[in-house]
Amino acid sequence: MNRQPLRLAIIEATRILERAGVASPRFDAEVIAAHVLGVERGRLPMVPLVDPPVIEAIGQLVQQRAKRIPLQYLTGWAALGDITVAVGAGVFVPRPETELLLEWGVKFLQGREFPVVVDLCTGSGALALAVAHARPDAVVYAVDIDPQALAWARHNADVHADAGHTPIRLYSGDIGDPTMFAELDGLVDLVLCNPPYVPEGTPVPPEVAEHDPPRAVFAEESGLAVIRHAIAAGARLLRPGGGLAIEHDDTHGSAVPALVRARRVLTGVEDHADLTGRARFVTARRLG
Numbered sequence: 001m002n003r004q005p006l007r008l009a010i011i012e013a014t015r016i017l018e019r020a021g022v023a024s025p026r027f028d029a030e031v032i033a034a035h036v037l038g039v040e041r042g043r044l045p046m047v048p049l050v051d052p053p054v055i056e057a058i059g060q061l062v063q064q065r066a067k068r069i070p071l072q073y074l075t076g077w078a079a080l081g082d083i084t085v086a087v088g089a090g091v092f093v094p095r096p097e098t099e100l101l102l103e104w105g106v107k108f109l110q111g112r113e114f115p116v117v118v119d120l121c122t123g124s125g126a127l128a129l130a131v132a133h134a135r136p137d138a139v140v141y142a143v144d145i146d147p148q149a150l151a152w153a154r155h156n157a158d159v160h161a162d163a164g165h166t167p168i169r170l171y172s173g174d175i176g177d178p179t180m181f182a183e184l185d186g187l188v189d190l191v192l193c194n195p196p197y198v199p200e201g202t203p204v205p206p207e208v209a210e211h212d213p214p215r216a217v218f219a220e221e222s223g224l225a226v227i228r229h230a231i232a233a234g235a236r237l238l239r240p241g242g243g244l245a246i247e248h249d250d251t252h253g254s255a256v257p258a259l260v261r262a263r264r265v266l267t268g269v270e271d272h273a274d275l276t277g278r279a280r281f282v283t284a285r286r287l288g
Contacts, residue, residue, distance in 0.1 A: 003049035006033060010044070013062040020066035023205070028071050032061045035075045068206035081106075081130035085156040090148035092216035094126040097274045098194050101247050101281050102127060104272070105192050106134045108243040108283075113137065115189035118237055120175045120230050123216060125153030125168065127192055132166045140168040141181065146215060147172070176229040184237050191234040194247040199223035223249050227256055235263045240288020245281055253279025260284050 010029050017025035034041040036057045037050070061074050072078040072093045077086055080094045081102050087093050109115050115135065119128035119142040128142035142157075144150050150172055161167040173180045175193075196219040198204065208217060219225045227246060234244040244266065248256045253271055260269045266284040274280035 080126040091152040120193040188237040193230040195226040238286035250278035
């Protein structure tokens with residue numbers, strides 16, 4: 001069996017994905033190769049030659065990716081912070097932009113012992129699980145309204161708990177319900193939310209349009225409907241000095257901070273840009 005250079009297979013995969021319009025063709029080609037080989041992406045240079053069945057397996061996944069099936073569906077996982085979660089049909093795939101929201105939240109919790117954290121619109125559970133991993137002393141609550149998303153979140157929560165990580169408390173609920181988590185009113189240190197926020201009718205890539213659940217992506221009122229509920233929930237749940245962080249569309253750099261400032265109990269409102277300089281998430285603290 002003639003072994004073949006892995007490097008050439010990755011170059012060919014990159015060309016195919018580039019022609020298909022994939023946004024990060026080289027990265028995706030390398031992740032697919034690493035997935036097939038069962039190694040970390042950074043260790044690919046340590047594998048100069050591979051057997052033909054490996055080349056074939058890489059090629060099959062590359063053809064799937066070229067059809068704009070999400071990379072994370074092909075590998076079965078997505079990363080956030082220092083954790084990975086299982087993802088697939090029926091659940092929103094965590095995005096790299098949310099890393100910044102996570103980093104802000106973990107930094108905000110520094111110096112707070114046994115903090116109480118609430119993750120609104122948890123989806124796969126990635127944000128809640130990443131916080132629980134970074135802060136094993138935290139009590140982390142997570143909520144979503146979608147049964148399919150909750151099934152993925154429950155699976156991910158169970159996997160992480162079985163691995164010895166701090167369990168999260170997962171609930172089915174509507175963040176627009178003013179009685180949701182009523183027992184936590186005024187007791188929460190940090191509220192995080194990555195809600196549906198893309199304005200309805202906005203063109204999105206095929207990976208989103210054909211695979212992400214629409215209710216996890218789009219929102220009414222120019223993308224602000226669920227964000228309004230998140231702000232109201234945050235204002236109600238937070239203890240004095242507690243922090244709020246909500247991800248938003250890059251067109252919301254003025255609208256969302258204005259909505260937060262309209263809540264008199266919230267102060268220190270700041271908007272934060274992502275790594276490309278686009279407005280990405282808003283933060284605030286509860287007065288007190």
